[in-house]
Amino acid sequence: MAVDGVRLSASAREAAATGWSGAAAPMIGYALTLLGTATAPVAVAWLTKLVIDGLTGAASLSELLGLAAGLAGTGVAAAILPHASRYLGSQIGRAMAATTTDRLFAATARFPGLRPFEDPRFLDRLRLAQEGTSRADGIVTEAFGLVRSAVTVIGFVGSLLVISPAMTLIVLCAAVPALVAQLKLSRRRTTLMWEIGPAERRQLFYSTLLSTIEAAKEIRLFNLGGFLRGRLMAELSTAQAGKRRMDRKELSAEGALALLSAVVAGGGLVWAIAAARTGTLTVGDVSMFTVAVVAVQGGLDTLVNGIAITDHNLRLFGHYVAVLRAEPDLVVPADPAPLPPLPPLRRGIELRDVWFRYSDDHPWILRGVDLFIPYGAAVALVGLNGAGKSTLVKLLCRFYDPSRGAILWDGADLRDVRPEALRERISGVFQDHMAYDFSARDNIGVGDVDARDDLDRIRAAARMAGVDELLAALPRGYDTLLTRMFASEEDREDSSTGVVLSGGQWQRTALARAFLRDGRDLMILDEPSSGLDPEAEADVHARMRHHRAGQTSLLISHRLNTVRDADLIVVLKDGAVAERGSHDELMAVDGTYARLFRLQARGYHETAPSDTAPSEPEARKEVKTECWTSSSTG
Numbered sequence: 085m086a087v088d089g090v091r092l093s094a095s096a097r098e099a100a101a102t103g104w105s106g107a108a109a110p111m112i113g114y115a116l117t118l119l120g121t122a123t124a125p126v127a128v129a130w131l132t133k134l135v136i137d138g139l140t141g142a143a144s145l146s147e148l149l150g151l152a153a154g155l156a157g158t159g160v161a162a163a164i165l166p167h168a169s170r171y172l173g174s175q176i177g178r179a180m181a182a183t184t185t186d187r188l189f190a191a192t193a194r195f196p197g198l199r200p201f202e203d204p205r206f207l208d209r210l211r212l213a214q215e216g217t218s219r220a221d222g223i224v225t226e227a228f229g230l231v232r233s234a235v236t237v238i239g240f241v242g243s244l245l246v247i248s249p250a251m252t253l254i255v256l257c258a259a260v261p262a263l264v265a266q267l268k269l270s271r272r273r274t275t276l277m278w279e280i281g282p283a284e285r286r287q288l289f290y291s292t293l294l295s296t297i298e299a300a301k302e303i304r305l306f307n308l309g310g311f312l313r314g315r316l317m318a319e320l321s322t323a324q325a326g327k328r329r330m331d332r333k334e335l336s337a338e339g340a341l342a343l344l345s346a347v348v349a350g351g352g353l354v355w356a357i358a359a360a361r362t363g364t365l366t367v368g369d370v371s372m373f374t375v376a377v378v379a380v381q382g383g384l385d386t387l388v389n390g391i392a393i394t395d396h397n398l399r400l401f402g403h404y405v406a407v408l409r410a411e412p413d414l415v416v417p418a419d420p421a422p423l424p425p426l427p428p429l430r431r432g433i434e435l436r437d438v439w440f441r442y443s444d445d446h447p448w449i450l451r452g453v454d455l456f457i458p459y460g461a462a463v464a465l466v467g468l469n470g471a472g473k474s475t476l477v478k479l480l481c482r483f484y485d486p487s488r489g490a491i492l493w494d495g496a497d498l499r500d501v502r503p504e505a506l507r508e509r510i511s512g513v514f515q516d517h518m519a520y521d522f523s524a525r526d527n528i529g530v531g532d533v534d535a536r537d538d539l540d541r542i543r544a545a546a547r548m549a550g551v552d553e554l555l556a557a558l559p560r561g562y563d564t565l566l567t568r569m570f571a572s573e574e575d576r577e578d579s580s581t582g583v584v585l586s587g588g589q590w591q592r593t594a595l596a597r598a599f600l601r602d603g604r605d606l607m608i609l610d611e612p613s614s615g616l617d618p619e620a621e622a623d624v625h626a627r628m629r630h631h632r633a634g635q636t637s638l639l640i641s642h643r644l645n646t647v648r649d650a651d652l653i654v655v656l657k658d659g660a661v662a663e664r665g666s667h668d669e670l671m672a673v674d675g676t677y678a679r680l681f682r683l684q685a686r687g688y689h690e691t692a693p694s695d696t697a698p699s700e701p702e703a704r705k706e707v708k709t710e711c712w713t714s715s716s717t718g
């Protein structure tokens with residue numbers, strides 16, 4: 085009985101330990117209140133029997149008053165205790181939800197690479213794990229509930245045994261099919277959640293698309309609302325069909341079990357009435373018998389349901405435990421302490437015969453890249469769309485390891501270095517940089533969280549990216565939210581104060597974030613200025629040139645005018661380095677770089693094409709064939 089190697093007993097231990105570590109006092113209180121609720125009905129039944137027998141027999145008034153007082157006291161306790169236990173149960177739930185949510189997202193952040201987030205199975209598991217965290221308290225409270233039901237059932241079974249051992253046996257035996265059926269249904273329910281998980285995740289995807297600003301423009305322009313809603317509803321109906329099948333199974337199983345219980349209870353009642361008529365049972369016995377049969381059946385029903393719910397919750401919680409115990413996606417040194425900490429870069433970074441593909445099913449993206457990025461040099465990487473430039477950047481950050489070959493940082497293989505230590509040394513802007521729904525200050529501050537409160541440093545970084553003036557002039561300066569999705573605490577009544585930046589302004593903000601990580605060994609700039617206007621681009625590149633002077637940097641750009649002053653320009657083609665050298669050297673070689681540079685430069689000339697240049701349609705054809713980005717033409 086396991087969820088991906090996690091046994092149910094291990095899930096149960098983890099849930100109990102989590103509850104105990106965060107909510108020991110509420111757990112003790114919960115156990116005591118449950119014990120009270122469990123014993124109260126048995127006490128009420130016995131006291132009622134004694135009162136009835138006393139009334140029909142010869143009990144004194146004081147005896148009857150004593151019994152009545154006991155009955156009233158037990159009734160008060162029975163009325164109050166469930167509320168107390170509900171309150172304590174909620175306390176346990178909140179404490180466990182906080183602990184498990186924190187641990188789950190700490191575990192997902194611990195994956196050093198990106199692979200898990202590209203694996204649909206892992207993403208399905210993560211969704212169920214989140215569901216599991218919301219059920220963690222259920223495991224603990226349900227376990228106590230099981231004990232409470234067991235205590236009640238044992239109390240009434242004892243009472244029933246006194247009246248009729250045979251009837252007791254029949255009632256108990258009738259519970260066995262219920263237990264088996266409920267456990268089977270619980271397992272089926274968990275399997276169903278795994279089966280419909282992908283459909284539910286896609287459903288979530290479509291509903292998010294239909295409600296976010298990022299997609300709203302295209303959805304309206306291309307009139308995609310109906311199309312996406314259709315897909316959303318198709319996924320919803322797939323998930324619902326599975327649930328409907330499950331509900332039908334539950335309905336037929338539970339209907340049959342209810343019938344069995346009713347037959348047993350009805351038969352027992354007929355027997356008890358007949359026994360009272362012949363004088364074998366007293367009137368009090370009949371009252372006790374009726375209450376006991378109903379209570380034992382009800383208690384067993386609750387017990388069986390509780391076992392099934394706990395089984396289901398444990399299986400869901402198993403996904404949470406599986407995520408917590410998942411192996412890292414990259415081989416990280418088991419004991420990183422003896423390894424030398426990554427020294428500041430002194431010689432350079434070498435890619436030695438690096439081969440890479442995203443998985444065994446994917447084609448090779450890099451096919452033996454040999455490249456040396458010397459310390460202090462500004463290196464530019466150019467190549468056609470899909471040549472593997474961003475992939476190479478991901479390997480440099482060790483989001484993946486090379487499939488073959490090695491990347492050496494001053495001679496040290498990146499595989500022997502803790503990924504966090506490596507990333508401490510790197511700053512950069514990714515092509516698909518983030519636009520956080522945060523304030524301007526936080527959008528830049530996340531580049532170095534320790535500097536988040538240092539407005540002077542943040543503004544210096546923003547100045548370098550040419551965005552300081554803009555951000556300082558916002559309604560709340562750097563504390564203005566760069567989103568209209570949320571309102572800040574101060575602006576709850578006036579949600580109009582959040583601002584929306586333009587694409588180029590976001591790009592400058594992302595650059596500022598990278599500049600805030602000052603003093604790192606390697607600055608990676610993947611298309612940092614693709615969204616900037618020509619003036620801004622020239623301005624930002626001048627600042628970057630100044631900033632990166634003497635620093636090691638890797639610049640990826642399709643705008644070849646921005647790379648011409650790099651110390652080394654590298655052309656990536658067919659997964660390998662095709663050309664390398666300075667701008668002048670590569671122009672002299674007259675290879676791919678020179679051809680593309682001229683092609684791009686021609687777009688900036690006002691004069692008509694010369695005789696030697698290809699005609700405009702031909703040039704366009706060439707651009708199309710090469711898949712050069714639109715930015716390349718100006």
Ligand SMILES: Nc1ncnc2c1ncn2[C@@H]1O[C@H](COP(=O)(O)OP(=O)(O)OP(=O)(O)O)[C@@H](O)[C@H]1O
Binds near residue numbers: 449467473
């Ligand atoms: N996560 C991924 N899983 C599978 N394939 C991927 C993944 N990321 C990129 N690829 C593939 O790797 C190839 C190289 O992509 P990459 O983004 O490195 O190219 P690039 O040179 O940066 O292109 P561009 O100039 O368009 O930005 C592409 O064919 C792409 O489809």
